[in-house]
Amino acid sequence: NAGVTQTPKFRILKIGQSMTLQCTQDMNHNYMYWYRQDPGMGLKLIYYSVGAGITDKGEVPNGYNVSRSTTEDFPLRLELAAPSQTSVYFCASNIGRRQETQYFGPGTRLLVL
Amino acid sequence: GENVEQHPSTLSVQEGDSAVIKCTYSDSASNYFPWYKQELGKGPQLIIDIRSNVGEKKDQRIAVTLNKTAKHFSLHITETQPEDSAVYFCAASRGAGTYKYIFGTGTRLKVLA
Numbered sequence: 001n002a003g004v005t006q007t008p009k010f011r012i013l014k015i016g017q018s019m020t021l022q023c024t025q026d027m028n029h030n031y032m033y034w035y036r037q038d039p040g041m042g043l044k045l046i047y048y049s050v051g052a053g054i055t056d057k058g059e060v061p062n063g064y065n066v067s068r069s070t071t072e073d074f075p076l077r078l079e080l081a082a083p084s085q086t087s088v089y090f091c092a093s094n095i096g097r098r099q100e101t102q103y104f105g106p107g108t109r110l111l112v113l
Numbered sequence: 114g115e116n117v118e119q120h121p122s123t124l125s126v127q128e129g130d131s132a133v134i135k136c137t138y139s140d141s142a143s144n145y146f147p148w149y150k151q152e153l154g155k156g157p158q159l160i161i162d163i164r165s166n167v168g169e170k171k172d173q174r175i176a177v178t179l180n181k182t183a184k185h186f187s188l189h190i191t192e193t194q195p196e197d198s199a200v201y202f203c204a205a206s207r208g209a210g211t212y213k214y215i216f217g218t219g220t221r222l223k224v225l226a
Contacts, residue, residue: 004156033213040219042117042119042202042204042215044216090157092156096212100162102147102159102214104157104158106156107155107156
């Protein structure tokens with residue numbers, strides 16, 4: 001299994017541009033998550049999904065959108081990039097069913113200038 | 114809101130010494146407490162976890178203790194090695210069975226050879 005994969009690894013955006021961060025998992029996990037990690041801070045939950053077609057907001061959803069059309073994919077959309085969205089973004093998944101372990105992708109480093 | 118405090122933010126130890134990282138949580142309903150290790154340029158990886166019905170858990174050189182009354186839990190690494198150098202995050206579940214977690218702000222551990 002490849003586990004959780006994320007693309008791109010690094011991206012520079014101009015203010016106001018949009019982009020989609022891709023996340024795919026091949027473990028047939030029900031739950032998927034998007035986090036952002038700012039320097040010196042813990043991981044903050046942006047959005048999560050408990051299965052295909054179901055998404056919900058986390059702690060810091062403003063400025064982001066998600067969709068979950070398949071079990072495998074959970075893309076994160078930034079519509080109007082702002083400097084405050086400069087961060088490292090991690091996607092994670094877990095199977096649920098009383099198994100709490102979350103598996104993280106390698107991250108996407110985003111710089112908004 | 115609910116939060117998790119983690120101390121210290123940085124920790125330097127000599128190779129072979131022990132390292133202890135402490136976390137305090139506020140949500141009395143939290144019942145699952147994972148610890149993640151994040152190496153440079155990678156996503157967090159689970160190293161050990163503990164549930165609220167257990168006071169201590171060990172896995173080779175790593176142990177976690179939980180004091181539910183005081184709402185704190187700790188990570189203990191014995192006989193530290195240079196490859197233990199990384200950032201460590203604690204987390205606590207949001208309530209019970211939610212598969213959502215509140216993360217601490219991380220501890221950068223440096224093991225000096």
